[in-house]
Amino acid sequence: MDARADERIGLPVAPTLGWRGALRPVARVAGIAARDRFALVGTLIYLALVLTAIFADQIATHDPGEILYTGRYRIARNLPPSWDHLLGTTHGGRDIFSQLVHGTRSAVIVGLSAAVCVAAIGTLLGLVSGYFRGWVDTIVMRLADVVLGLPFLPFVIVLAALTRPGTGTIVFAVAVLLWPNTARVIRSQVLTVRERSFVEAARITGCSTARILFVHVAPSILPLSFLYGSIAVGWAILTEASASFLGFGDPTVISWGGMLQDAYANQAMGRGAYYWFIPPGICIVLVVLAGFFISRGYEEILFPRLRS
Structure with a gap:
Protein backbone atom coordinates (compact mmCIF):
# COMPACT_ATOMS: atom_id res chain seq x y z
CA MET A 1 0.00 0.00 0.00
CA ASP A 2 1.26 3.49 -0.79
CA ALA A 3 0.73 6.74 1.09
CA ARG A 4 -2.16 7.83 -1.15
CA ALA A 5 -4.07 4.60 -0.49
CA ASP A 6 -3.55 5.02 3.24
CA GLU A 7 -4.87 8.56 3.02
CA ARG A 8 -7.99 7.42 1.14
CA ILE A 9 -8.88 4.79 3.74
CA GLY A 10 -8.31 7.24 6.61
CA LEU A 11 -5.03 5.98 8.08
CA PRO A 12 -2.56 8.57 9.43
CA VAL A 13 0.24 9.06 6.97
CA ALA A 14 3.87 9.43 8.00
CA PRO A 15 5.29 12.68 6.67
CA THR A 16 7.43 12.26 3.59
CA LEU A 17 10.88 13.80 3.91
CA GLY A 18 12.40 15.12 0.73
CA TRP A 19 15.36 17.45 0.73
CA ARG A 20 13.24 20.19 2.30
CA GLY A 21 12.20 17.91 5.14
CA ALA A 22 15.79 16.85 5.74
CA LEU A 23 16.84 20.49 6.06
CA ARG A 24 14.01 21.32 8.45
CA PRO A 25 15.96 20.48 11.65
CA VAL A 26 18.91 22.53 10.40
CA ALA A 27 16.62 25.48 9.70
CA ARG A 28 15.13 25.16 13.18
CA VAL A 29 18.56 25.22 14.81
CA ALA A 30 19.62 28.23 12.71
CA GLY A 31 16.38 30.04 13.54
CA ILE A 32 16.96 29.76 17.29
CA ALA A 33 20.55 30.98 16.89
CA ALA A 34 19.30 34.01 14.97
CA ARG A 35 16.84 35.19 17.64
CA ASP A 36 18.54 34.20 20.91
CA ARG A 37 21.45 36.36 22.05
CA PHE A 38 23.24 33.59 23.94
CA ALA A 39 23.08 31.17 21.04
CA LEU A 40 24.07 33.92 18.61
CA VAL A 41 27.18 34.86 20.62
CA GLY A 42 28.24 31.22 20.94
CA THR A 43 27.71 30.64 17.23
CA LEU A 44 29.72 33.75 16.32
CA ILE A 45 32.61 32.58 18.51
CA TYR A 46 32.65 29.20 16.76
CA LEU A 47 32.39 30.93 13.38
CA ALA A 48 35.34 33.21 14.19
CA LEU A 49 37.33 30.16 15.29
CA VAL A 50 36.65 28.32 12.04
CA LEU A 51 37.44 31.35 9.86
CA THR A 52 40.69 31.96 11.72
CA ALA A 53 41.69 28.33 11.22
CA ILE A 54 40.92 28.49 7.49
CA PHE A 55 42.85 31.72 6.90
CA ALA A 56 45.60 31.11 9.46
CA ASP A 57 48.36 31.32 6.86
CA GLN A 58 47.16 34.75 5.75
CA ILE A 59 46.56 36.07 9.31
CA ALA A 60 49.80 34.87 10.90
CA THR A 61 52.75 37.23 10.53
CA HIS A 62 55.45 34.53 10.82
CA ASP A 63 55.94 30.80 10.58
CA PRO A 64 54.90 29.56 14.06
CA GLY A 65 57.77 27.07 14.21
CA GLU A 66 60.47 29.38 12.87
CA ILE A 67 63.21 30.58 15.23
CA LEU A 68 63.51 34.33 14.72
CA TYR A 69 66.65 36.42 15.00
CA THR A 70 67.32 40.06 15.77
CA GLY A 71 69.34 42.40 13.59
CA ARG A 72 72.46 41.38 15.51
CA TYR A 73 71.91 37.71 14.60
CA ARG A 74 70.84 36.77 18.08
CA ILE A 75 67.78 34.67 18.85
CA ALA A 76 64.80 36.95 19.42
CA ARG A 77 64.07 35.70 22.92
CA ASN A 78 61.34 37.10 25.15
CA LEU A 79 60.69 40.18 23.06
CA PRO A 80 57.74 42.29 24.29
CA PRO A 81 54.77 43.01 22.01
CA SER A 82 55.55 45.35 19.14
CA TRP A 83 54.46 46.02 15.56
CA ASP A 84 56.84 43.30 14.35
CA HIS A 85 55.63 40.79 16.95
CA LEU A 86 52.09 41.62 18.06
CA LEU A 87 52.25 39.37 21.13
CA GLY A 88 56.00 39.22 21.54
CA THR A 89 58.19 36.14 21.21
CA THR A 90 58.78 33.02 23.25
CA HIS A 91 61.97 32.07 25.07
CA GLY A 92 62.83 29.98 22.02
CA GLY A 93 62.47 32.94 19.67
CA ARG A 94 59.13 32.07 18.07
CA ASP A 95 56.32 34.51 17.34
CA ILE A 96 53.51 34.10 19.88
CA PHE A 97 50.78 35.66 17.73
CA SER A 98 51.50 33.26 14.87
CA GLN A 99 51.39 30.31 17.27
CA LEU A 100 48.08 31.56 18.66
CA VAL A 101 46.56 31.83 15.17
CA HIS A 102 47.82 28.44 13.99
CA GLY A 103 46.66 26.90 17.28
CA THR A 104 43.09 27.47 16.13
CA ARG A 105 43.59 24.79 13.46
CA SER A 106 44.36 22.17 16.05
CA ALA A 107 41.39 23.37 18.10
CA VAL A 108 39.01 23.20 15.12
CA ILE A 109 40.21 19.75 14.03
CA VAL A 110 39.91 18.31 17.52
CA GLY A 111 36.63 20.10 18.31
CA LEU A 112 34.75 19.30 15.11
CA SER A 113 36.02 15.71 14.92
CA ALA A 114 35.02 15.04 18.51
CA ALA A 115 31.64 16.75 18.02
CA VAL A 116 30.82 14.59 15.00
CA CYS A 117 31.86 11.41 16.82
CA VAL A 118 29.95 12.25 20.00
CA ALA A 119 26.80 13.23 18.11
CA ALA A 120 26.95 10.20 15.79
CA ILE A 121 27.60 7.60 18.51
CA GLY A 122 25.18 9.11 21.02
CA THR A 123 22.42 9.57 18.42
CA LEU A 124 22.74 6.05 17.01
CA LEU A 125 22.78 4.35 20.41
CA GLY A 126 19.99 6.58 21.69
CA LEU A 127 17.84 5.75 18.66
CA VAL A 128 18.40 2.01 19.03
CA SER A 129 17.93 2.05 22.80
CA GLY A 130 14.75 4.12 22.78
CA TYR A 131 13.11 2.40 19.84
CA PHE A 132 13.75 -1.27 20.68
CA ARG A 133 13.62 -0.91 24.47
CA GLY A 134 13.81 -4.23 26.39
CA TRP A 135 17.19 -5.92 26.73
CA VAL A 136 18.75 -3.63 24.10
CA ASP A 137 17.82 -0.58 26.16
CA THR A 138 19.16 -2.22 29.34
CA ILE A 139 22.54 -3.05 27.80
CA VAL A 140 23.04 0.42 26.28
CA MET A 141 22.00 2.29 29.42
CA ARG A 142 24.14 0.13 31.74
CA LEU A 143 27.08 0.69 29.42
CA ALA A 144 26.37 4.42 29.61
CA ASP A 145 26.37 4.22 33.42
CA VAL A 146 29.78 2.55 33.38
CA VAL A 147 31.24 5.17 31.03
CA LEU A 148 29.80 8.04 33.10
CA GLY A 149 31.63 6.62 36.11
CA LEU A 150 35.05 6.94 34.44
CA PRO A 151 37.10 9.99 35.51
CA PHE A 152 37.49 12.23 32.48
CA LEU A 153 40.98 13.71 32.52
CA PRO A 154 42.75 10.72 34.16
CA PHE A 155 41.25 8.45 31.49
CA VAL A 156 42.58 10.74 28.74
CA ILE A 157 46.04 10.87 30.35
CA VAL A 158 46.27 7.10 30.75
CA LEU A 159 45.07 6.53 27.20
CA ALA A 160 47.61 9.03 25.83
CA ALA A 161 50.37 7.42 27.89
CA LEU A 162 49.54 3.90 26.65
CA THR A 163 49.13 4.93 23.02
CA ARG A 164 50.68 7.49 20.71
CA PRO A 165 49.84 11.02 21.87
CA GLY A 166 48.03 13.01 19.22
CA THR A 167 44.77 14.37 17.90
CA GLY A 168 43.30 10.94 17.23
CA THR A 169 43.79 9.87 20.83
CA ILE A 170 42.07 12.99 22.17
CA VAL A 171 39.14 12.66 19.77
CA PHE A 172 38.72 8.96 20.64
CA ALA A 173 38.80 9.67 24.37
CA VAL A 174 36.24 12.49 24.14
CA ALA A 175 33.94 10.40 21.93
CA VAL A 176 34.13 7.44 24.33
CA LEU A 177 33.45 9.51 27.43
CA LEU A 178 30.83 12.01 26.22
CA TRP A 179 28.45 9.89 24.14
CA PRO A 180 26.33 8.77 27.17
CA ASN A 181 25.01 12.30 27.75
CA THR A 182 23.79 12.51 24.16
CA ALA A 183 22.45 8.95 24.13
CA ARG A 184 20.39 9.42 27.29
CA VAL A 185 18.63 12.55 26.02
CA ILE A 186 18.07 11.07 22.55
CA ARG A 187 16.66 7.88 24.10
CA SER A 188 14.14 9.80 26.21
CA GLN A 189 12.97 11.72 23.14
CA VAL A 190 12.71 8.57 21.01
CA LEU A 191 10.56 6.90 23.67
CA THR A 192 7.89 9.54 23.01
CA VAL A 193 8.35 9.87 19.25
CA ARG A 194 7.99 6.14 18.64
CA GLU A 195 4.42 6.26 20.02
CA ARG A 196 3.22 9.00 17.68
CA SER A 197 0.71 8.37 14.95
CA PHE A 198 3.01 8.91 11.96
CA VAL A 199 5.44 6.26 13.28
CA GLU A 200 2.56 3.83 13.79
CA ALA A 201 1.39 4.60 10.28
CA ALA A 202 4.86 3.79 8.96
CA ARG A 203 4.74 0.41 10.71
CA ILE A 204 1.29 -0.36 9.30
CA THR A 205 2.38 0.45 5.76
CA GLY A 206 5.25 -2.02 6.04
CA CYS A 207 8.22 0.31 6.37
CA SER A 208 11.40 -1.40 7.50
CA THR A 209 12.81 -0.74 10.95
CA ALA A 210 15.80 1.08 9.48
CA ARG A 211 13.54 3.38 7.45
CA ILE A 212 11.37 4.15 10.46
CA LEU A 213 14.44 4.96 12.57
CA PHE A 214 16.38 7.11 10.13
CA VAL A 215 13.61 8.63 7.99
CA HIS A 216 10.70 9.13 10.39
CA VAL A 217 12.16 9.23 13.92
CA ALA A 218 15.66 10.68 13.43
CA PRO A 219 14.59 14.09 12.01
CA SER A 220 12.63 14.75 15.19
CA ILE A 221 15.71 14.44 17.39
CA LEU A 222 18.38 15.96 15.15
CA PRO A 223 18.25 19.37 16.91
CA LEU A 224 19.29 17.61 20.12
CA SER A 225 22.19 15.97 18.27
CA PHE A 226 23.36 19.34 16.97
CA LEU A 227 23.12 20.81 20.45
CA TYR A 228 25.20 18.14 22.17
CA GLY A 229 27.66 18.15 19.30
CA SER A 230 28.25 21.88 19.82
CA ILE A 231 28.80 21.33 23.54
CA ALA A 232 31.31 18.57 22.77
CA VAL A 233 33.42 21.06 20.76
CA GLY A 234 34.31 23.03 23.88
CA TRP A 235 34.97 19.91 25.95
CA ALA A 273 55.52 37.73 30.13
CA TYR A 274 51.73 37.83 30.52
CA TYR A 275 51.37 38.32 26.77
CA TRP A 276 52.62 34.74 26.37
CA PHE A 277 50.09 32.73 28.38
CA ILE A 278 47.05 35.02 28.76
CA PRO A 279 45.98 35.04 25.03
CA PRO A 280 45.79 31.22 24.64
CA GLY A 281 44.06 31.01 28.02
CA ILE A 282 41.46 33.54 26.89
CA CYS A 283 40.89 31.61 23.66
CA ILE A 284 40.26 28.38 25.58
CA VAL A 285 37.86 30.15 27.94
CA LEU A 286 35.95 31.72 25.02
CA VAL A 287 35.51 28.37 23.28
CA VAL A 288 34.18 26.72 26.45
CA LEU A 289 31.89 29.71 27.07
CA ALA A 290 30.61 29.41 23.49
CA GLY A 291 29.43 25.88 24.23
CA PHE A 292 27.69 27.13 27.38
CA PHE A 293 26.06 30.03 25.53
CA ILE A 294 24.74 27.70 22.82
CA SER A 295 23.34 25.26 25.38
CA ARG A 296 21.78 28.20 27.26
CA GLY A 297 20.20 29.54 24.07
CA TYR A 298 18.85 26.14 23.08
CA GLU A 299 17.19 25.36 26.39
CA GLU A 300 13.82 25.44 24.67
CA ILE A 301 14.87 22.32 22.74
CA LEU A 302 15.93 20.52 25.93
CA PHE A 303 12.94 21.84 27.92
CA PRO A 304 9.97 22.51 25.61
CA ARG A 305 7.91 24.02 28.43
CA LEU A 306 10.21 27.04 28.42
CA ARG A 307 8.82 28.11 25.02
CA SER A 308 5.78 29.53 26.74
Whole structure:
Protein backbone atom coordinates (compact mmCIF):
# COMPACT_ATOMS: atom_id res chain seq x y z
CA MET A 1 0.00 0.00 0.00
CA ASP A 2 1.26 3.49 -0.79
CA ALA A 3 0.73 6.74 1.09
CA ARG A 4 -2.16 7.83 -1.15
CA ALA A 5 -4.07 4.60 -0.49
CA ASP A 6 -3.55 5.02 3.24
CA GLU A 7 -4.87 8.56 3.02
CA ARG A 8 -7.99 7.42 1.14
CA ILE A 9 -8.88 4.79 3.74
CA GLY A 10 -8.31 7.24 6.61
CA LEU A 11 -5.03 5.98 8.08
CA PRO A 12 -2.56 8.57 9.43
CA VAL A 13 0.24 9.06 6.97
CA ALA A 14 3.87 9.43 8.00
CA PRO A 15 5.29 12.68 6.67
CA THR A 16 7.43 12.26 3.59
CA LEU A 17 10.88 13.80 3.91
CA GLY A 18 12.40 15.12 0.73
CA TRP A 19 15.36 17.45 0.73
CA ARG A 20 13.24 20.19 2.30
CA GLY A 21 12.20 17.91 5.14
CA ALA A 22 15.79 16.85 5.74
CA LEU A 23 16.84 20.49 6.06
CA ARG A 24 14.01 21.32 8.45
CA PRO A 25 15.96 20.48 11.65
CA VAL A 26 18.91 22.53 10.40
CA ALA A 27 16.62 25.48 9.70
CA ARG A 28 15.13 25.16 13.18
CA VAL A 29 18.56 25.22 14.81
CA ALA A 30 19.62 28.23 12.71
CA GLY A 31 16.38 30.04 13.54
CA ILE A 32 16.96 29.76 17.29
CA ALA A 33 20.55 30.98 16.89
CA ALA A 34 19.30 34.01 14.97
CA ARG A 35 16.84 35.19 17.64
CA ASP A 36 18.54 34.20 20.91
CA ARG A 37 21.45 36.36 22.05
CA PHE A 38 23.24 33.59 23.94
CA ALA A 39 23.08 31.17 21.04
CA LEU A 40 24.07 33.92 18.61
CA VAL A 41 27.18 34.86 20.62
CA GLY A 42 28.24 31.22 20.94
CA THR A 43 27.71 30.64 17.23
CA LEU A 44 29.72 33.75 16.32
CA ILE A 45 32.61 32.58 18.51
CA TYR A 46 32.65 29.20 16.76
CA LEU A 47 32.39 30.93 13.38
CA ALA A 48 35.34 33.21 14.19
CA LEU A 49 37.33 30.16 15.29
CA VAL A 50 36.65 28.32 12.04
CA LEU A 51 37.44 31.35 9.86
CA THR A 52 40.69 31.96 11.72
CA ALA A 53 41.69 28.33 11.22
CA ILE A 54 40.92 28.49 7.49
CA PHE A 55 42.85 31.72 6.90
CA ALA A 56 45.60 31.11 9.46
CA ASP A 57 48.36 31.32 6.86
CA GLN A 58 47.16 34.75 5.75
CA ILE A 59 46.56 36.07 9.31
CA ALA A 60 49.80 34.87 10.90
CA THR A 61 52.75 37.23 10.53
CA HIS A 62 55.45 34.53 10.82
CA ASP A 63 55.94 30.80 10.58
CA PRO A 64 54.90 29.56 14.06
CA GLY A 65 57.77 27.07 14.21
CA GLU A 66 60.47 29.38 12.87
CA ILE A 67 63.21 30.58 15.23
CA LEU A 68 63.51 34.33 14.72
CA TYR A 69 66.65 36.42 15.00
CA THR A 70 67.32 40.06 15.77
CA GLY A 71 69.34 42.40 13.59
CA ARG A 72 72.46 41.38 15.51
CA TYR A 73 71.91 37.71 14.60
CA ARG A 74 70.84 36.77 18.08
CA ILE A 75 67.78 34.67 18.85
CA ALA A 76 64.80 36.95 19.42
CA ARG A 77 64.07 35.70 22.92
CA ASN A 78 61.34 37.10 25.15
CA LEU A 79 60.69 40.18 23.06
CA PRO A 80 57.74 42.29 24.29
CA PRO A 81 54.77 43.01 22.01
CA SER A 82 55.55 45.35 19.14
CA TRP A 83 54.46 46.02 15.56
CA ASP A 84 56.84 43.30 14.35
CA HIS A 85 55.63 40.79 16.95
CA LEU A 86 52.09 41.62 18.06
CA LEU A 87 52.25 39.37 21.13
CA GLY A 88 56.00 39.22 21.54
CA THR A 89 58.19 36.14 21.21
CA THR A 90 58.78 33.02 23.25
CA HIS A 91 61.97 32.07 25.07
CA GLY A 92 62.83 29.98 22.02
CA GLY A 93 62.47 32.94 19.67
CA ARG A 94 59.13 32.07 18.07
CA ASP A 95 56.32 34.51 17.34
CA ILE A 96 53.51 34.10 19.88
CA PHE A 97 50.78 35.66 17.73
CA SER A 98 51.50 33.26 14.87
CA GLN A 99 51.39 30.31 17.27
CA LEU A 100 48.08 31.56 18.66
CA VAL A 101 46.56 31.83 15.17
CA HIS A 102 47.82 28.44 13.99
CA GLY A 103 46.66 26.90 17.28
CA THR A 104 43.09 27.47 16.13
CA ARG A 105 43.59 24.79 13.46
CA SER A 106 44.36 22.17 16.05
CA ALA A 107 41.39 23.37 18.10
CA VAL A 108 39.01 23.20 15.12
CA ILE A 109 40.21 19.75 14.03
CA VAL A 110 39.91 18.31 17.52
CA GLY A 111 36.63 20.10 18.31
CA LEU A 112 34.75 19.30 15.11
CA SER A 113 36.02 15.71 14.92
CA ALA A 114 35.02 15.04 18.51
CA ALA A 115 31.64 16.75 18.02
CA VAL A 116 30.82 14.59 15.00
CA CYS A 117 31.86 11.41 16.82
CA VAL A 118 29.95 12.25 20.00
CA ALA A 119 26.80 13.23 18.11
CA ALA A 120 26.95 10.20 15.79
CA ILE A 121 27.60 7.60 18.51
CA GLY A 122 25.18 9.11 21.02
CA THR A 123 22.42 9.57 18.42
CA LEU A 124 22.74 6.05 17.01
CA LEU A 125 22.78 4.35 20.41
CA GLY A 126 19.99 6.58 21.69
CA LEU A 127 17.84 5.75 18.66
CA VAL A 128 18.40 2.01 19.03
CA SER A 129 17.93 2.05 22.80
CA GLY A 130 14.75 4.12 22.78
CA TYR A 131 13.11 2.40 19.84
CA PHE A 132 13.75 -1.27 20.68
CA ARG A 133 13.62 -0.91 24.47
CA GLY A 134 13.81 -4.23 26.39
CA TRP A 135 17.19 -5.92 26.73
CA VAL A 136 18.75 -3.63 24.10
CA ASP A 137 17.82 -0.58 26.16
CA THR A 138 19.16 -2.22 29.34
CA ILE A 139 22.54 -3.05 27.80
CA VAL A 140 23.04 0.42 26.28
CA MET A 141 22.00 2.29 29.42
CA ARG A 142 24.14 0.13 31.74
CA LEU A 143 27.08 0.69 29.42
CA ALA A 144 26.37 4.42 29.61
CA ASP A 145 26.37 4.22 33.42
CA VAL A 146 29.78 2.55 33.38
CA VAL A 147 31.24 5.17 31.03
CA LEU A 148 29.80 8.04 33.10
CA GLY A 149 31.63 6.62 36.11
CA LEU A 150 35.05 6.94 34.44
CA PRO A 151 37.10 9.99 35.51
CA PHE A 152 37.49 12.23 32.48
CA LEU A 153 40.98 13.71 32.52
CA PRO A 154 42.75 10.72 34.16
CA PHE A 155 41.25 8.45 31.49
CA VAL A 156 42.58 10.74 28.74
CA ILE A 157 46.04 10.87 30.35
CA VAL A 158 46.27 7.10 30.75
CA LEU A 159 45.07 6.53 27.20
CA ALA A 160 47.61 9.03 25.83
CA ALA A 161 50.37 7.42 27.89
CA LEU A 162 49.54 3.90 26.65
CA THR A 163 49.13 4.93 23.02
CA ARG A 164 50.68 7.49 20.71
CA PRO A 165 49.84 11.02 21.87
CA GLY A 166 48.03 13.01 19.22
CA THR A 167 44.77 14.37 17.90
CA GLY A 168 43.30 10.94 17.23
CA THR A 169 43.79 9.87 20.83
CA ILE A 170 42.07 12.99 22.17
CA VAL A 171 39.14 12.66 19.77
CA PHE A 172 38.72 8.96 20.64
CA ALA A 173 38.80 9.67 24.37
CA VAL A 174 36.24 12.49 24.14
CA ALA A 175 33.94 10.40 21.93
CA VAL A 176 34.13 7.44 24.33
CA LEU A 177 33.45 9.51 27.43
CA LEU A 178 30.83 12.01 26.22
CA TRP A 179 28.45 9.89 24.14
CA PRO A 180 26.33 8.77 27.17
CA ASN A 181 25.01 12.30 27.75
CA THR A 182 23.79 12.51 24.16
CA ALA A 183 22.45 8.95 24.13
CA ARG A 184 20.39 9.42 27.29
CA VAL A 185 18.63 12.55 26.02
CA ILE A 186 18.07 11.07 22.55
CA ARG A 187 16.66 7.88 24.10
CA SER A 188 14.14 9.80 26.21
CA GLN A 189 12.97 11.72 23.14
CA VAL A 190 12.71 8.57 21.01
CA LEU A 191 10.56 6.90 23.67
CA THR A 192 7.89 9.54 23.01
CA VAL A 193 8.35 9.87 19.25
CA ARG A 194 7.99 6.14 18.64
CA GLU A 195 4.42 6.26 20.02
CA ARG A 196 3.22 9.00 17.68
CA SER A 197 0.71 8.37 14.95
CA PHE A 198 3.01 8.91 11.96
CA VAL A 199 5.44 6.26 13.28
CA GLU A 200 2.56 3.83 13.79
CA ALA A 201 1.39 4.60 10.28
CA ALA A 202 4.86 3.79 8.96
CA ARG A 203 4.74 0.41 10.71
CA ILE A 204 1.29 -0.36 9.30
CA THR A 205 2.38 0.45 5.76
CA GLY A 206 5.25 -2.02 6.04
CA CYS A 207 8.22 0.31 6.37
CA SER A 208 11.40 -1.40 7.50
CA THR A 209 12.81 -0.74 10.95
CA ALA A 210 15.80 1.08 9.48
CA ARG A 211 13.54 3.38 7.45
CA ILE A 212 11.37 4.15 10.46
CA LEU A 213 14.44 4.96 12.57
CA PHE A 214 16.38 7.11 10.13
CA VAL A 215 13.61 8.63 7.99
CA HIS A 216 10.70 9.13 10.39
CA VAL A 217 12.16 9.23 13.92
CA ALA A 218 15.66 10.68 13.43
CA PRO A 219 14.59 14.09 12.01
CA SER A 220 12.63 14.75 15.19
CA ILE A 221 15.71 14.44 17.39
CA LEU A 222 18.38 15.96 15.15
CA PRO A 223 18.25 19.37 16.91
CA LEU A 224 19.29 17.61 20.12
CA SER A 225 22.19 15.97 18.27
CA PHE A 226 23.36 19.34 16.97
CA LEU A 227 23.12 20.81 20.45
CA TYR A 228 25.20 18.14 22.17
CA GLY A 229 27.66 18.15 19.30
CA SER A 230 28.25 21.88 19.82
CA ILE A 231 28.80 21.33 23.54
CA ALA A 232 31.31 18.57 22.77
CA VAL A 233 33.42 21.06 20.76
CA GLY A 234 34.31 23.03 23.88
CA TRP A 235 34.97 19.91 25.95
CA ALA A 236 37.24 18.46 23.26
CA ILE A 237 39.31 21.65 22.94
CA LEU A 238 39.59 21.95 26.72
CA THR A 239 40.67 18.30 26.97
CA GLU A 240 43.29 18.71 24.24
CA ALA A 241 44.64 21.82 25.95
CA SER A 242 44.80 20.03 29.31
CA ALA A 243 46.57 16.99 27.85
CA SER A 244 49.05 19.17 25.96
CA PHE A 245 49.75 21.27 29.05
CA LEU A 246 50.52 18.11 31.03
CA GLY A 247 52.87 16.89 28.30
CA PHE A 248 50.60 14.25 26.73
CA GLY A 249 49.87 16.12 23.51
CA ASP A 250 51.48 15.88 20.11
CA PRO A 251 54.74 17.91 20.32
CA THR A 252 54.79 18.43 16.55
CA VAL A 253 51.42 20.26 16.51
CA ILE A 254 50.97 23.90 17.51
CA SER A 255 48.14 24.12 20.04
CA TRP A 256 46.95 26.44 22.79
CA GLY A 257 47.69 23.85 25.45
CA GLY A 258 51.20 23.42 24.08
CA MET A 259 51.70 27.19 24.26
CA LEU A 260 50.66 27.19 27.92
CA GLN A 261 52.98 24.28 28.66
CA ASP A 262 55.86 26.06 26.95
CA ALA A 263 55.15 29.25 28.88
CA TYR A 264 55.00 27.34 32.17
CA ALA A 265 58.24 25.47 31.47
CA ASN A 266 60.04 28.74 30.72
CA GLN A 267 58.61 30.55 33.78
CA ALA A 268 56.70 33.13 31.78
CA MET A 269 54.80 34.35 34.83
CA GLY A 270 58.00 34.91 36.76
CA ARG A 271 59.38 36.87 33.82
CA GLY A 272 56.24 38.99 33.67
CA ALA A 273 55.52 37.73 30.13
CA TYR A 274 51.73 37.83 30.52
CA TYR A 275 51.37 38.32 26.77
CA TRP A 276 52.62 34.74 26.37
CA PHE A 277 50.09 32.73 28.38
CA ILE A 278 47.05 35.02 28.76
CA PRO A 279 45.98 35.04 25.03
CA PRO A 280 45.79 31.22 24.64
CA GLY A 281 44.06 31.01 28.02
CA ILE A 282 41.46 33.54 26.89
CA CYS A 283 40.89 31.61 23.66
CA ILE A 284 40.26 28.38 25.58
CA VAL A 285 37.86 30.15 27.94
CA LEU A 286 35.95 31.72 25.02
CA VAL A 287 35.51 28.37 23.28
CA VAL A 288 34.18 26.72 26.45
CA LEU A 289 31.89 29.71 27.07
CA ALA A 290 30.61 29.41 23.49
CA GLY A 291 29.43 25.88 24.23
CA PHE A 292 27.69 27.13 27.38
CA PHE A 293 26.06 30.03 25.53
CA ILE A 294 24.74 27.70 22.82
CA SER A 295 23.34 25.26 25.38
CA ARG A 296 21.78 28.20 27.26
CA GLY A 297 20.20 29.54 24.07
CA TYR A 298 18.85 26.14 23.08
CA GLU A 299 17.19 25.36 26.39
CA GLU A 300 13.82 25.44 24.67
CA ILE A 301 14.87 22.32 22.74
CA LEU A 302 15.93 20.52 25.93
CA PHE A 303 12.94 21.84 27.92
CA PRO A 304 9.97 22.51 25.61
CA ARG A 305 7.91 24.02 28.43
CA LEU A 306 10.21 27.04 28.42
CA ARG A 307 8.82 28.11 25.02
CA SER A 308 5.78 29.53 26.74
